[in-house]
Amino acid sequence: MLQRLKVIGPGAVIAASFIGPGTVTTATRAGASFGFALLWAVVFSIITTIILQEMAARIGIIAKKDLGQAIAEQFKQPLLKFASIWIIAIAIAVGCSAYISGDLIGTSMGLSTLFGMPANVISPFIGVLILILGLTGSYKIIERVMIFLVVIMSITFFTTMFVVQPDWSSIFKNAVVPNIPTGSIVTIIALIGTTVVPYNFFIHSSMVQENWSKPSDLKDARLDTVLSIGVGGLITAAILITAGATMLGSDVRNVADLSIQLEPLFGQWAKVFLCIGIFAAGFSSALASPLGAAVTLASVFGWKDGMKNKKFKLVFTIVMLIGIITSATGFEPMQVLLLAQALNGILLPIVAIYLLIVMNNKDLLGNYVNKTVSNIIGIAIVAVCIFLGGYSLVDVVKTFL
Numbered sequence: 120m121l122q123r124l125k126v127i128g129p130g131a132v133i134a135a136s137f138i139g140p141g142t143v144t145t146a147t148r149a150g151a152s153f154g155f156a157l158l159w160a161v162v163f164s165i166i167t168t169i170i171l172q173e174m175a176a177r178i179g180i181i182a183k184k185d186l187g188q189a190i191a192e193q194f195k196q197p198l199l200k201f202a203s204i205w206i207i208a209i210a211i212a213v214g215c216s217a218y219i220s221g222d223l224i225g226t227s228m229g230l231s232t233l234f235g236m237p238a239n240v241i242s243p244f245i246g247v248l249i250l251i252l253g254l255t256g257s258y259k260i261i262e263r264v265m266i267f268l269v270v271i272m273s274i275t276f277f278t279t280m281f282v283v284q285p286d287w288s289s290i291f292k293n294a295v296v297p298n299i300p301t302g303s304i305v306t307i308i309a310l311i312g313t314t315v316v317p318y319n320f321f322i323h324s325s326m327v328q329e330n331w332s333k334p335s336d337l338k339d340a341r342l343d344t345v346l347s348i349g350v351g352g353l354i355t356a357a358i359l360i361t362a363g364a365t366m367l368g369s370d371v372r373n374v375a376d377l378s379i380q381l382e383p384l385f386g387q388w389a390k391v392f393l394c395i396g397i398f399a400a401g402f403s404s405a406l407a408s409p410l411g412a413a414v415t416l417a418s419v420f421g422w423k424d425g426m427k428n429k430k431f432k433l434v435f436t437i438v439m440l441i442g443i444i445t446s447a448t449g450f451e452p453m454q455v456l457l458l459a460q461a462l463n464g465i466l467l468p469i470v471a472i473y474l475l476i477v478m479n480n481k482d483l484l485g486n487y488v489n490k491t492v493s494n495i496i497g498i499a500i501v502a503v504c505i506f507l508g509g510y511s512l513v514d515v516v517k518t519f520l
Contacts, residue, residue, distance in 0.1 A: 126339040126340075126342050126343045126346075127266060127343055127346060127347055128262050128266070128326070128329075128330050128343055129176065129262070129322075129323055129326035129327045129329075129330060129340075129343060129344075129347075130172070130323075130340075130343040130344045130345075130346065130347030130348055131262070131265050131266045131269050131343075131347040132261065132262055132265045132266075132322060132323075132326055132407070133168075133172055133319045133322065133323055133344075133347065133348060133351070134265075134269055134347045134348050134350060134351030134354075135265035135266075135268050135269050135272075135351075135403035135404075135406075135407065136265075136316060136319055136322065136403060136404060136407035136410075136411070137168070137313060137314050137315075137316050137319065137351060137404075138269075138272060138351055138354055138355065138400050138403060138404070139222055139225060139313070139400055139401060139403065139404020139405070139407070140221060140222060140224075140225020140226070140228065140397075140400065140401050140404060141221070141225075141309075141313045141404070142313040142314065142355055142358075142400070142404075143225075143358055143396075143397060143400045144225075145306065145309045145310055145313050146161070146310065146355050146356075146358040146359040146362065147358055147359070147362045147366070148306065148362075149303075149306050149309075149310060149359050149362070149363075150358070150359040150360065150361065150362025150363035150364075150366060150367070151362045151363070151366040151367060151368070151369045151370075152302075152303070152306065153300050153303050153306065153363075154289075154293075154363040154367050155285070155286075155289050155290050155293040155294075155359070155360060155363045156293055156298045156300050156303070157293075157298075157300075157303060157306060157307060157310060157359065158290060158293040158294040158356060158359060158360070159293060159294055159295065159296060159297045159298065160297075160307045160310045160311060161294075161310055161314075161352055161355050161356050161359060162294050162295070162352070162356075163297075163311065164310060164311040164314035164315055164352070165314065165348060165349065165351070165352030165355075167311070167314075167315055167500050167503075168314055168315050168319075168348050168352075169344055169345055169348050169349070170493075170496060170497070170500065171315065171320065171471065171474065171497075171500065172319065172320065172323050172344050172348060173340075173341055173344050174320075174474055174475075174478050174489070174493075174497070175319075175320040175321075175323040175324040175474065176323050176324065176327045176337075176340045176341070176344055177337065177340075177478070177484070177487055178324045178477060178478070178483075178484070179323070179324035179325060179326075179327040179328045180327050180328070180331050180332070180333070180334070180336055180337055180340055181334060181337075181483075181484050181485070181487045182483045182484055183328060183332070184324070184483075185321060185324045185325045185328075185414070185417070185418035186320050186321050186324040186325075186418060186473075186474065186477070187204075187207065187321055187415055187416075187417075187418025187419035187420075188418055188419070188421060189324075189477045189480075189483060190203055190204070190207065190419065190473050190477060191203070191204055191419055191421065192483075193473075193476060193477055193480060193483075203473065204419045204420070206469065207415065207419055207466075207469075207470065207473070208415065208416055208419050208420070210465070210466045210469075211317060211318050211321070211411065211412060211415045211416075211466065212412045212415070212416060212434070212438075214317075214318070214466065215318060215408045215409065215411050215412035215438055216408075216412065216437075216438050216441050216442075218408050219405065219408045219409060219438055219439065219441055219442030219445075220441070220442050220445035220446045222401060222404045222405035222408050222442065223242040223243075223245060223246050223401075223405050223442045223443070223446040224238050224239070224242055224446050225397070225400075225401040225404070225405075226242065226245050226398060226401025226402045226404075226405050227239075227241040227242040227245060227401070227446070228394075228397055228398075228401065229393075229394035229395065229396070229397035229398035229401065230394065230398060232390060232394050232397075233390060233391060233394040238446075239446055239447055239448065240447075242442075242443070242446035242447060243443045243446065243447040245402065245405065246405070246439055246442050246443035246446065247443065249402070249405055249406050249409070249439060250409075250435070250436060250439040250440075250443075252264065252406065253406070253409060253410065253413075253426070253432070253435040253436070253439065254432055254435070254436070255426075256425075256426040256427040256432070257426065258326055258329045258425065258426060259329070261406065261410065262326070262329075264406070265403055265406070268399045268400075268402060268403040269347070269350065269351070269354075269403070271395065271396070271399040272354050272396055272399045272400055272403075273350060273353075273354060275392060275393070275395055275396030275399070276354050276357040276358050276361070276396055277353070277354070277357050278392070279357070279361045279392070279393070279396075280357040280360050280361050283360075283361055283364040283365055284364075285360050285361075285363070285364040286364075290360060294356075304510070308507050308510055310355075311507060312467075312507065314351075314352075314355065315467060315504070316411075317466045317467050317470040317471075318407075318411030318412070318414070318415055319407075319411065320470060320474060321411065321414050321415040321418050322407070322410060322411055322414050323344075324418070325414050325417075325418060325425070327340055329425075330343075334487065337487075405442070408438060408442070409434070409435045409436075409438035409439045409442075410435065412434055412435070412438045413426075413431045413432075413434040413435040413438070414431075416430075416431075416434050417430070417431045417434075467504045467507075468501055468504040468505040471497070471500065471501045471504050472501055474497075475489070475494065475497045475498070475501065478493070478494075478497070479494065
């Protein structure tokens with residue numbers, strides 16, 4: 120068993136990436152508003168993520184290319200190629216830049232709650248630390264940091280879930296039987312949208328090449344993907360279950376409110392325990408946002424040398440500086456986050472379609488192209504993504520109007 124766990128790597132980066140302030144807050148609100156009823160949406164989002172991320176990993180190992188490179192080389196027609204590269208590059212770069220401020224504030228939330236210091240004072244220091252990590256130019260260092268953060272989150276949120284002693288029969292039922300309570304559709308979209316993240320496809324296809332290089336390695340890569348993302352899904356579920364067992368009917372203003380509900384069980388340690396988990400979730404997501412932007416641009420524009428490339432480091436630095444400055448000024452990034460949500464809603468089905476096209480390129484993948492069953496599942500996922508993206512876009516437009 121321990122030997123198998125040694126394969127854990129790129130998949131853990133993806134799991135750490137999607138468990139951020141947005142996921143923690145959304146899962147807490149889902150539990151507080153609807154109890155365990157939306158657990159099936161967590162299960163669906165994790166299965167979807169595993170399927171799509173496995174495809175991205177297969178591109179990296181078999182074709183030895185990042186997803187962006189594969190997309191750029193897929194189209195020979197100049198206009199189509201130009202449009203494909205720039206749509207993805209601009210949308211993901213803007214999206215990551217929009218999210219980074221919220222990620223840093225979310226990271227600071229745990230320490231702010233714990234020490235009573237304003238989040239906008241703490242967030243720049245965290246931003247500088249993440250910037251230093253990115254400028255090391257080492258995938259391995261980031262991978263190890265992400266694995267460590269996943270372990271911290273697992274210990275924190277699994278412990279809280281078991282301590283509150285939820286109704287396990289209700290949990291298992293709601294995990295497998297879809298249920299859409301009145302007023303829950305936006306929360307369902309949010310649960311899925313915070314898990315299936317477009318830039319993670321680019322990160323995964325790039326990072327697997329640091330660990331594996333031949334077709335026989337696919338087994339290890341798939342095990343890493345299933346185990347790591349599966350654990351990420353369990354963490355999300357644990358947060359929702361804890362909130363559903365302790366906060367049902369409560370108004371969640373801040374994810375730190377969950378610590379108040381846990382005080383009867385953990386005493387004075389409730390705040391400390393939960394704030395550590397919130398910090399780990401925020402830090403991992405804040406690290407992934409600039410990494411996602413830099414990896415995607417390096418991928419579509421064909422920059423060599425990975426994280427050691429000067430252009431890669433420049434993009435990483437620019438995104439981080441945007442986050443450091445906006446979070447330090449106390450800027451409330453809600454309108455920008457809404458724009459990022461709209462971009463994500465549009466981009467997810469687009470990237471998923473590009474991914475499916477590449478996965479059927481026999482010249483690129485040979486015998487490792489998608490089989491019929493994989494394509495059917497992929498098309499179904501794309502259809503759901505289009506619906507979710509359209510719904511979230513309409514919701515954002517209504518908010519702005």
